[in-house]
Amino acid sequence: MEEEEEAVPVRTLLANRHISPEMSSCFLDEEKFRQCCQLFLEHSDSLSDGWRWESVKDSHEGYLRKTALGTSRRRSNPDQISEREQQQTSSDPHQEKTSLSLQNNNDGIDDGALCCLREGSSGVVIQYEYHILYSNSYQTPVLYFRASTLDGKSLSLEDVWDSVHSNYRQRLQNGPWDTITQQEHPLLGQSFFVLHPCRTEEFMRPVMQAALEADRQVNYVVTWLSVVGPVVGLDVPLSYCTQVPAVPHCTFNSLHPAAVETSPD
Amino acid sequence: MTVPNWFTNALETRNPLCATWREKSMADDKDVLRDVWFGRIPTSFTLYQDEITEREAEPFYLLLPRVSYLTLVTDKVKKHFLKVMKTEDVEEIWFEYEGTPLKWHYPIGLLFDLHASNTSLPWSITVHFKNFPERDLLHCPSNYVIEAHFMSSIKEADALKHKSQVINDMQKKDHKQLWMGLQNDKFDQFWAMNRKLMEYPTEEGGFRYIPFRIYLTMSDRPFIQKLFRPISPDGHTHTLGDLLKEMYPMAIANDDEPRRYQVVIHGIEPLLETPLQWLSEHLSHPDNFLHISVIPAPTD
Numbered sequence: 001m002e003e004e005e006e007a008v009p010v011r012t013l014l015a016n017r018h019i020s021p022e023m024s025s026c027f028l029d030e031e032k033f034r035q036c037c038q039l040f041l042e043h044s045d046s047l048s049d050g051w052r053w054e055s056v057k058d059s060h061e062g063y064l065r066k067t068a069l070g071t072s073r074r075r076s077n078p079d080q081i082s083e084r085e086q087q088q089t090s091s092d093p094h095q096e097k098t099s100l101s102l103q104n105n106n107d108g109i110d111d112g113a114l115c116c117l118r119e120g121s122s123g124v125v126i127q128y129e130y131h132i133l134y135s136n137s138y139q140t141p142v143l144y145f146r147a148s149t150l151d152g153k154s155l156s157l158e159d160v161w162d163s164v165h166s167n168y169r170q171r172l173q174n175g176p177w178d179t180i181t182q183q184e185h186p187l188l189g190q191s192f193f194v195l196h197p198c199r200t201e202e203f204m205r206p207v208m209q210a211a212l213e214a215d216r217q218v219n220y221v222v223t224w225l226s227v228v229g230p231v232v233g234l235d236v237p238l239s240y241c242t243q244v245p246a247v248p249h250c251t252f253n254s255l256h257p258a259a260v261e262t263s264p265d
Numbered sequence: 266m267t268v269p270n271w272f273t274n275a276l277e278t279r280n281p282l283c284a285t286w287r288e289k290s291m292a293d294d295k296d297v298l299r300d301v302w303f304g305r306i307p308t309s310f311t312l313y314q315d316e317i318t319e320r321e322a323e324p325f326y327l328l329l330p331r332v333s334y335l336t337l338v339t340d341k342v343k344k345h346f347l348k349v350m351k352t353e354d355v356e357e358i359w360f361e362y363e364g365t366p367l368k369w370h371y372p373i374g375l376l377f378d379l380h381a382s383n384t385s386l387p388w389s390i391t392v393h394f395k396n397f398p399e400r401d402l403l404h405c406p407s408n409y410v411i412e413a414h415f416m417s418s419i420k421e422a423d424a425l426k427h428k429s430q431v432i433n434d435m436q437k438k439d440h441k442q443l444w445m446g447l448q449n450d451k452f453d454q455f456w457a458m459n460r461k462l463m464e465y466p467t468e469e470g471g472f473r474y475i476p477f478r479i480y481l482t483m484s485d486r487p488f489i490q491k492l493f494r495p496i497s498p499d500g501h502t503h504t505l506g507d508l509l510k511e512m513y514p515m516a517i518a519n520d521d522e523p524r525r526y527q528v529v530i531h532g533i534e535p536l537l538e539t540p541l542q543w544l545s546e547h548l549s550h551p552d553n554f555l556h557i558s559v560i561p562a563p564t565d
Contacts, residue, residue, distance in 0.1 A: 178413065183417075
């Protein structure tokens with residue numbers, strides 16, 4: 001009996017999925033993800049800013065990859081997440097590295113990354129490796145990254161939390177464990193940090209809706225990355241937003257729930 | 266490992282086309298959940314030979330719960346070895362089996378099925394306190410890390426099953442109940458909440474997609490995870506065999522050739538005719554994923 005009662009809300013929710021406008025969703029399927037990435041890469045090539053497509057052996061899957069240098073902002077920021085980490089930082093021998101020492105170490109690193117350095121040269125120089133993957137479960141892109149100092153020492157999760165841009169600190173402090181954590185890279189099996197995708201659809205929906213209302217087509221991956229990238233020091237040049245074409249029908253599908261999935265639910 | 270009676274019985278009485286089967290086997294099915302939850306692996310922990318100790322370190326023996334995580338249930342192991350070590354020789358603990366670092370974020374039962382099936386018990390794990398393999402293993406400095414990983418798996422599974430609607434409807438204390446149930450090995454506490462994550466509209470016949478991962482020992486890639494529905498577009502029940510045919514056909518042997526692979530979940534080889542929806546509801550780990558190991562068949 002109890003079971004019957006409990007089952008109702010789920011059923012009602014699921015049954016209403018197709019008719020309720022606020023339930024309309026903004027998902028990206030895998031094929032459109034690849035198309036978006038293709039267009040993204042064409043623009044990246046024209047800028048020579050270092051993005052590459054890495055394919056996985058014996059599979060059509062892959063990911064966008066880029067390495068860049070940045071600085072950890074932890075020293076200049078007063079509202080530290082963890083006291084312990086602050087103490088660690090002050091005894092960190094690498095902290096005195098300046099942007100000068102970096103100039104000799106930027107082989108293969110793009111100029112865009114060097115710009116970040118000037119803002120926060122009081123921090124530690126960090127080498128970032130960013131990967132953009134597709135998540136089947138959330139039907140959105142996901143940003144994976146790893147970070148190390150120039151002598152190869154990996155950053156800890158606390159280091160990464162502390163280096164999050166101050167604009168996003170509030171969100172991080174409210175729920176650090178469901179914002180950025182360390183996870184296994186689903187294609188490589190190695191340790192990476194990940195920006196959790198579970199809220200991606202939530203913030204992408206209004207962005208995509210606004211674009212549609214203004215009759216403006218946008219590339220999902222570009223729009224998404226320009227929102228999540230800056231959280232972890234990855235800035236997206238404005239030209240991506242103005243010059244990378246949208247994938248046809250990508251934005252329209254998202255607003256018609258019935259068209260989101262090809263087979264019946 | 267041998268196939269327990271409860272499971273072969275459940276499978277023999279099962280007929281996927283017979284609607285009454287579900288009702289008849291309800292009582293049995295609850296036993297399945299218990300048997301899965303209380304599965305244990307006898308394990309011996311040995312300190313790595315190069316670790317510096319003040320006196321000889323005896324091995325430590327423990328029954329490990331299949332559905333839990335290594336770093337969640339090995340406090341005693343750690344304490345045991347710390348007794349013979351100097352603090353300055355101790356860094357983050359990690360575990361290894363025959364040269365392979367063990368990923369604590371995989372459920373223990375999965376690690377055993379994947380790396381140690383068809384070997385003799387107890388399972389012999391080596392304990393390290395130095396040279397943490399940064400690339401291969403996630404750091405686990407506290408139980409918060411395990412909790413975050415566990416909850417993020419449950420959330421991902423619910424995104425697949427119900428577009429996240431059930432997990433988002435739950436309150437923070439409900440999430441806590443799932444975690445505390447696992448942490449304290451409380452079957453009833455966990456299932457009182459987890460059953461909500463196992464519901465689905467009757468008319469749909471199952472979840473939206475089945476949360477599963479297929480692990481291959483002989484692959485560079487850690488696992489296969491794609492979208493797969495429990496019911497085919499023309500209304501047929503998808504089975505374990507259907508899933509494997511689609512994701513990794515090599516796992517299924519043709520009739521005329523010797524079997525090359527075993528397909529293992531919770532230490533047993535379920536029949537390929539078993540409906541996937543049933544497996545998802547009963548043989549999923551507490552993280553709500555069906556973890557399927559495809560391992561080389563033993564050669565005699």
